[in-house]
Amino acid sequence: MKESEAPDPRPYHHGDLRRALVEAAVRLVEADGPGAMSLRAVAREAGVSPAAPYHHFKDKSELLDAVAHEGWEKLDLAFRAARDAETSPPNRVRELGVAYVRFAIAHPALYRVMYDCSRDKADMPAHVHENEESAYRRVRDVLISAGADPADEVGLELATIACWCAAHGLAEMTTFKQFDALKAELGGEDAFLRGVLGHVGVFAKGLQR
Amino acid sequence: MKESEAPDPRPYHHGDLRRALVEAAVRLVEADGPGAMSLRAVAREAGVSPAAPYHHFKDKSELLDAVAHEGWEKLDLAFRAARDAETSPPNRVRELGVAYVRFAIAHPALYRVMYDCSRDKADMPAHVHENEESAYRRVRDVLISAGADPADEVGLELATIACWCAAHGLAEMTTFKQFDALKAELGGEDAFLRGVLGHVGVFAKGLQR
DNA sequence: AGATCATCTTGACAACGTTCAGATGGGTCC
DNA sequence: GGACCCATCTGAACGTTGTCAAGATGATCT
Numbered sequence: 001m002k003e004s005e006a007p008d009p010r011p012y013h014h015g016d017l018r019r020a021l022v023e024a025a026v027r028l029v030e031a032d033g034p035g036a037m038s039l040r041a042v043a044r045e046a047g048v049s050p051a052a053p054y055h056h057f058k059d060k061s062e063l064l065d066a067v068a069h070e071g072w073e074k075l076d077l078a079f080r081a082a083r084d085a086e087t088s089p090p091n092r093v094r095e096l097g098v099a100y101v102r103f104a105i106a107h108p109a110l111y112r113v114m115y116d117c118s119r120d121k122a123d124m125p126a127h128v129h130e131n132e133e134s135a136y137r138r139v140r141d142v143l144i145s146a147g148a149d150p151a152d153e154v155g156l157e158l159a160t161i162a163c164w165c166a167a168h169g170l171a172e173m174t175t176f177k178q179f180d181a182l183k184a185e186l187g188g189e190d191a192f193l194r195g196v197l198g199h200v201g202v203f204a205k206g207l208q209r
Numbered sequence: 210m211k212e213s214e215a216p217d218p219r220p221y222h223h224g225d226l227r228r229a230l231v232e233a234a235v236r237l238v239e240a241d242g243p244g245a246m247s248l249r250a251v252a253r254e255a256g257v258s259p260a261a262p263y264h265h266f267k268d269k270s271e272l273l274d275a276v277a278h279e280g281w282e283k284l285d286l287a288f289r290a291a292r293d294a295e296t297s298p299p300n301r302v303r304e305l306g307v308a309y310v311r312f313a314i315a316h317p318a319l320y321r322v323m324y325d326c327s328r329d330k331a332d333m334p335a336h337v338h339e340n341e342e343s344a345y346r347r348v349r350d351v352l353i354s355a356g357a358d359p360a361d362e363v364g365l366e367l368a369t370i371a372c373w374c375a376a377h378g379l380a381e382m383t384t385f386k387q388f389d390a391l392k393a394e395l396g397g398e399d400a401f402l403r404g405v406l407g408h409v410g411v412f413a414k415g416l417q418r
Numbered sequence: 419a420g421a422t423c424a425t426c427t428t429g430a431c432a433a434c435g436t437t438c439a440g441a442t443g444g445g446t447c448c
Numbered sequence: 449g450g451a452c453c454c455a456t457c458t459g460a461a462c463g464t465t466g467t468c469a470a471g472a473t474g475a476t477c478t
Contacts, residue, residue: 017456033329038434049458051437056456060435112328115385119321120242124386154394161382161391162375162408169378173370176324177333185363199371200409226425247465258427260468265425269466 018056020046022066029067029109034116039063064117071107071114072127072135078103079138089146096142097167097197098190104171105189111171139163166200227265229255231275238276238318243325248272273326280316280323281336281344287312288347298355305351306376306406307399313380314398320380348372375409 024045028037039060040050057063082099086092104111118125129136140160144150148159170193173179183192233254237246248269249259266272291308295301313320327334338345349369353359357368379402382388392401 039436040434050435051459052457054436115381119385121385124382154391157391158404159408161379161388162405165378165382165405166371166375166409167378168381169374169376170370172324172377172381173333173374176328176330179370182363182366195367196371196374199368200375248467249465259466260428261426263467 017046017048017052021053021056021063022070025063025067026070026110029113030107033109034064034113061117064113067110068114068117068125069127071110072125074107074110075100075103075114076133076135076138079135083138083142089142092142093139093146093163094194094197096139097163097170097200098193100167101171101174101193101197102189105174108175112175136160136164162200166197170196226255226257226261230262230265230272231279234272234276235279235319238322239316242318243273243322270326273322276319277323277326277334278336280319281334283316283319284309284312284323285342285344285347288344292347292351298351301351302348302355302372303403303406305348306372306379306409307402309376310380310383310402310406311398314383317384321384345369345373371409375406379405 021042025037025042028041039053043050043053078099079096082095083092086095114125128134143159148156179192183189186192186195230251234246234251237250248262252259252261262272287308288305291304292301295304323334337343352368357365388401392398395401395404
């Protein structure tokens with residue numbers, strides 16, 4: 001009477017508490033900000049006792065890691081969409097940046113968790129660069145297809161970092177400064193984002209010089 | 210028997226508790242990170258009861274505001290030094306960026322508080338731009354002296370934002386990713402910073418095009 | 419000297435993260 | 449089917465935190 005095809009290690013009493021906890025956490029984070037997300041509130045939201053989460057996460061920070069993971073997956077989706085929507089390589093670089101910032105604007109609290117939760121690990125979040133399908137790699141590849149020299153390891157890495165930093169900086173800025181006046185004057189959010197990113201060499205014209 | 214020349218509202222029992230609290234808070238933040246700084250620990254460090262701070266700050270977040278204020282003053286010092294140390298206007302722009310990132314590397318926890326504490330105010334920290342001697346204005350002025358057209362309000366603001374964002378992004382990055390290999394390869398931290406910022410148009414060559 | 423008022427303490431409250439001993443109930447083996 | 453096992457969840461507890469109300473303290477002003 002059991003579907004033995006179940007792909008993941010079977011859930012027990014609750015159904016799939018781990019998943020329910022992560023979803024509740026994401027909901028709370030996006031609703032009231034990362035600071036307002038307490039472990040007890042998550043448990044409450046999921047309808048279990050305050051100690052229940054400890055059978056699925058060793059820590060509060062481990063739950064936040066899972067929330068962050070959720071965020072990186074959403075971001076990667078946005079990255080792929082942006083890359084496929086634009087065929088001109090130089091524009092692709094810029095549109096990748098725009099997609100990044102738009103994501104941060106759409107999910108500000110989630111975005112903050114993505115970085116905050118790995119703040120004390122003295123490293124960028126693992127999902128950014130540590131595998132073949134990473135977001136970091138995606139930027140690098142688009143830079144190459146836009147004319148960067150793949151043999152120049154150092155130059156390529158510097159350019160990738162510059163891209164990431166500029167987008168990251170703008171994303172951070174827009175989480176506490178709306179720039180409404182400027183957006184209005186330029187005719188929309190996208191125009192504003194392209195305007196700022198246009199001042200960044202790599203975004204403006206790929207790598208040709 | 211009182212020096213009536215005392216410039217500020219006189220301190221009472223403690224001497225100058227408000228000042229002592231801010232200093233203790235800065236010490237704790239820089240030592241153990243912003244998360245480890247509890248109001249009670251600050252009071253303990255200053256040798257007063259847990260409720261004492263409430264006569265000088267309405268909130269924990271108001272104490273953090275004071276800590277942040279301290280940070281912005283230190284940053285402004287670094288900005289002025291960087292501006293005065295470099296006479297070539299285009300280089301000045303870049304060196305302002307380098308100074309910004311170096312400050313964040315030197316005071317990572319303080320740097321984080323500077324932004325975190327005004328995270329929910331839907332605005333950049335007031336000390337950044339809201340007065341004549343602001344850091345934001347300082348960047349703007351250096352851009353003008355580097356050739357930007359003061360009449361082009363929008364373009365100037367976009368360029369200032371781009372500068373700030375690139376530096377802010379790089380600063381944030383270096384708080385959880387050391388880039389040690391790259392620094393070594395390029396011959397030092399400054400070379401690395403200039404390398405990344407060199408990819409940003411405004412930093413690389415002022416505004417001439 | 420007596421009144422005033424900012425300052426600091428004491429004691430309390432709810433909420434939090436975390437732990438631990440025990441209840442529960444599905445899965446496995448005889 | 450019955451006995452066991454073990455992952456899962458609960459209940460109660462501990463120490464810590466932010467915050468508040470009521471009272472003690474002592475400098476200042478008239």
